Amino acid sequence: MAANFSRRQFLLYSSATLSTSLLLKACSNNSQTTGDSGGFKIAIALPGIITDKAWNQSGYEGVQLAKQRLGAETAYVEQVPQADQTEALSDFARRGYNLMIAHGGQFDAAIQQIAPKFPKTFFVGVNGAVSGTNIASLRIDHLQASYLCGIIGASMTKSSQLAYIAGQEFEATQQELRGFELGAKSIKPNIKISSTFTGDWNDVAKAKEATVAIISSGADVIYQWLDNASPAVLQTASEKGIYAFGNTLDQLEIAPKAVLTSAVKRLDLAIAFLAELAKQNQIKGQIYTIGLEKPEILNLGKFGTMVPKPIQEKALNTIQEIVSKKTTFDKCQEGGKNTRCVNKVGA
Template sequence: MTCNFSRRQFLVYGSATFATSLLLKACSSNQTQTPTATSGDAGFKIAIALPGVITDQAWNQSGYEGVNLAKQQLNAEVAYVEQVAQADQTEVLTDFARKGYNLVFAHGGQFDAAIEQVAPQFPKTFFVGVNGNLQGENIASLRIDHLQGSYLCGIIGASVTKSNKLAYIAGQEFPATQDELRGFELGAKSVKPNIQIVSTFTGDWNDVAKAKEATLALISADVDVIYQWLDSASAAVLQTASDKNIYAFGNTKDQLDVAPQAVLTSAVKRLDIAISYLAELVKNQQITGQIYKIGLERPDILTLGKFGVAANEKIQQNALQVKQEIIDKKITFENCQDAGKTTRCVKKATA
């Protein structure tokens, strides 16, 4: 069974004294209509809190697909809440734990503070922050190694730019987006050391108007390649790039089809597979309180998408060769100090 609660509906049920009967009634009347829906195993329940909508063709959809993959593979009962505002995060996570969910995914690094507040109160529930930076007795974080994927995109971007000015757009600034920005910068500078990388954070992953405005502002400042990480607003960046005859990168999903003339490739992150993998660890009581970082060594989870027309054969082969060198650990990324900040730097193996 997959239960879909609107934020308002969920919070009302959470505060009612007869919460259990209402919750069951809600599940019965609001279950997702999919051909593969099953009643699930009442002994293992998974929930996910999502900051956006499950139809965004990006981050939130991948999280939703993850718990549904876990439902199929583990015969679990799953539930989700969409469009969880920052102010409601603590209450949504608390209500899932009170209702006996064994595993709660918080889908975004912006949930870290809420997890840190709620998890100690519910030691029988395991919390996983996707893109988080926390670890504890009943807390783990799932981190795709965004830096590895963006490093490859930086190489590609530097190979096609004419203005030597690239940009990164994301919804919020936190460790995962900082990592991705750093990788994009390192990759680009490995090709052109004096290339310029600028960044902007719109403050909203789904606001189409803000995304378009930010894209146009960057283009007016001579940026001709944009790496974006947004949710529902990602298409606005890609389509604006196409309209203005510049290049861009897809993210999370393979987004070449959104703007075929503009998209060079995509940093494809199969969060559905990663989420199901961690869910299996929890069910088998094999999970520990740590940060699980998954990189290019798992091509079923992190890889490059289809290449666009502007990424010629030479550019493709170079990117794929570097990808293999990262997998083979001939190129690694180690903690370092740069401009007074702790970050990651490239280290190449000596012959």
């Protein structure tokens, strides 16, 4: 069975006494039989919609890939607001799902609250920073990819002003911003990088408004990490004649005149990998971090035609330096805060 619990159905559930019957009805009305699941059930809770061509779609596709590979029974709920996270996770755990995927670092607090109550369910926070007996986090090393984009952005800017825009500020977005800064400053030490957090990954109007404000301030290269709102940033950049970066999926085709390249994160493959570990009872309560050493999961997308070959080659050579450990990003302190700094072996 593959079930879709719409946000409206879920909100009815979370506010009603007869919640179980309502949700089971939703399950029966929106399900598809997938054959013998071997008793293994996977669910995913998503902050946005599964057709955003970005973060949420990649998470949904990961569960679908796990269903194909493992024959698992799957379900999802999309557009889960922060206030409903604990109930969304609890619901699937109550109904015996073996693996509960919370697709976003904003679910961390809910996972920590719920997981101890359901020891038979293993919880995975994608982009999370938590671990425990039945808790793991799946992390893409966003800093590595954004470092490459920082190099490209600093090489392409004319104003020496770059900008980062994301939906929320938490550890993963902080890491991505840090990588973008480190990469840019490796090319131009005095370059300026501003950051904006819209408070909403999917609000197109907010994304466009923030992009226009960023451009008005003088930035001519934008690194964005949004979900359904990401095309608004890329298309606005194209309209205003500046450059931008795609994120999660290869987004060059959305705005080919603006997109320099994309930080491609194949979360579908990463999620399917952890699902396989879970089915084999080999998943551990730890943080799994995947970087450029697995190019099928983390890599750069296609380059825009405006990116000169020497800049492309610089970025690709830097990937090899990171994979071979000639360039590392080690824990350090800067300005009294814990962060990561670049370390070049032999430099």
